[in-house]
Amino acid sequence: MADPVMTLEMIEASQMGLKAVGAGLAVGLAGVGTGLGELGIGAAAVGATAENKDMFGLALLFTVIPETVVIFGLVVALLLLF
């Protein structure tokens, strides 16, 4: 059996692949984190808004606060890919 030989193209391709995997992980995990954060806030925010409609603005504000995390993930992914 011949020894597996890594050509330069193969190394580059596997690097590209790993970058893509990393980018995917960055977005995916950050998304999960944001989701977990928004989970409780969102439920409480809907409750508060149902009690008092004037809370809507504030409720929206609280709900979107953890969203920065997923944007960080997206930025990291973009930097990895391009």
Added chain:
Amino acid sequence: MFQPKRMSRILIAGSKDQMDTIVRELYHQHAFHIEDFVEKEDEAYEGFKIGMPLDQASDASSELIKIRSLENTFGISPDSVDATKTQASTELKAGVDRTLAALVEDAEDLTAQRSKVEAQVKTLEARVTALEPFAPVPLDMDLYHGYENVTVFAGYVESDVEIPVPHEKHFVPGGKGVQNFIVVFVPASEAEAADRALLEAHFQSVPIPDGSGPVKDLIYDAKGKISQLNEQIEKIERTLEEKKNEYGEVLVAYDEYFTAVVEQAEAPLRFATTDDAFVAEGWVPSEKVEGIIASLTHVTAGKVYVTELEVGDDAKDVPVEYNNPRFSHPTELLIDVYARPRYDEFDPTLLVSIVFPIFFGLILGDIGYGLVLLALSFGLRRYFKGEAGTQLLDTLRNSSIMSCIFGVLFSECFGFSLPWQAIIFSRHLNIGANTVHHPMVAELLIISVWIGILHITLGRLLHVWNIRHAMHQSPKATKEVLEQFGWLFTMWGIIIAVWSLFPIPLMLDLTGFAPVAMGLNTAGIFGAVLVLLGIVLIGQESPLELMEVPTIVSHVLSYTRLVAVGLSSVAIAMVTNYIALDLIIGPQLESLTIVGVVIVLIGLVVLLLGHVLNTALGLLGGGLNSIRLHYVEFFTKFYNGGGKKYVPFGMRRKFTEE
């Protein structure tokens, strides 16, 4: 601009016989924000009580209840009706008994008829449901009734049953979702044994309906009657619709007229009164004070005392009315959703009305989507009639115009590139074979960070402005101002330190200075000193605030969403095009067959669905993210909000005139 309208506090005092006239005039002026009188144990208010409503209050309220219930019956509301012409109050008042009484009677008659017929339909429907299980049994309905010595069982069972006594049995096997139905006739003396056998098969009895003749005929009859009754209901509804069209406008005019009467009649409930006199306090925009004093003096022939009072120290009492150019009116909705500015605070509406559409355009940045949203913002005007709806649509219009402009700059249309190179940074990704440009992701990210730095700096400076312009200077004002500069020093210190360590495109390059210590050069040391100074300044106001220092980094980097969210929407558009055009439609077009035509159609559906989805995402992404940048990153730097809304006594008349 940049501050709410100036308000003046005025006090009106007069004898009670002038109250009616004064209330009417104030209502007409539509500028007096009444400060509710609260009875209190204060010497200055001794002998004052809350006033009683004027005479016409109770009659007008009961009329109003009638009108509102009519509006309910017809399903109309003043918001949903466009005023074609206004009606004179005097004519309305003259015709009130005639028109309203007739209309009330008609509407009550019709709705009573409708509910009677609806009840009949319900009964018949119940009968059809009861008859339906008997339809497959080959027996007439009269065969089920009138026995003395025979007992009839009818109902659902789980499976066919062996009856251990003499009997006649009809078993109808059920199907999917339908239970097995069984009818058993047994001699009355053996009924108990049959009952036991049936119970073992989980027999559920159903009542046997009345009637004679074939079951199918009975069902057919009942269904025929139902459709006749439904026609009657439709006819009644058509009549109601006609009445609605005929009287809708009059009705909302009456609503407005009586609302005005009730509001005027109940105004004294907010005044302080004695047996013979009354006092009303409230707020008026400063520019209107003289006009109001003049008109009140005029209508009462001088029998009123009006004076301007000192405005107290507390800005919380003063009602707040926006003072913005027309262009910024729609954005007031976005500010109100967060919180109305306080009276002595910087009003950011104008800033937001300019920056929000720009952020939106930066994120969406596509001519195609921009035009779709522009069309939407005009098309939906028909359905959103309320003030908030119009404001929202105006904001959408401005935002979509900006996204068209950025679409030209980015050279993007539904993810395709326009016939020119991107004028500013390209956002085209390497998806599909048609890419000619390359994305300039790093540059775009740096631009967005720049926007963040400047926006946040502006926010901090506005906080300094707020502290300086507060009506009531806090004793800690200087400390607070220094704290704001502390935040600025920390942020800029970090930025300078970063510049001195790494050369970054589109930013200052400070790496060239001679190194001094710990790998930092002169600029780096300067940055570090700035950070330390900043931290000290923040800490002297409140050490707890130091916990927030990391937010400097996260808030600035949060602005990268302007690019990140935008790029994700570009990616979705390009991937949709690639899948639909290059993978599905393209290969078929080379040699078109009949199957190929179907596949091309499927491809077009994919293309359409993808872009519809992306338009919705773009609207959400663009709108929510740019408003979020304002609410979370910008407003938290300087904005308190919590101002009381200015609600002038009176009404903007739409359907009536005096």
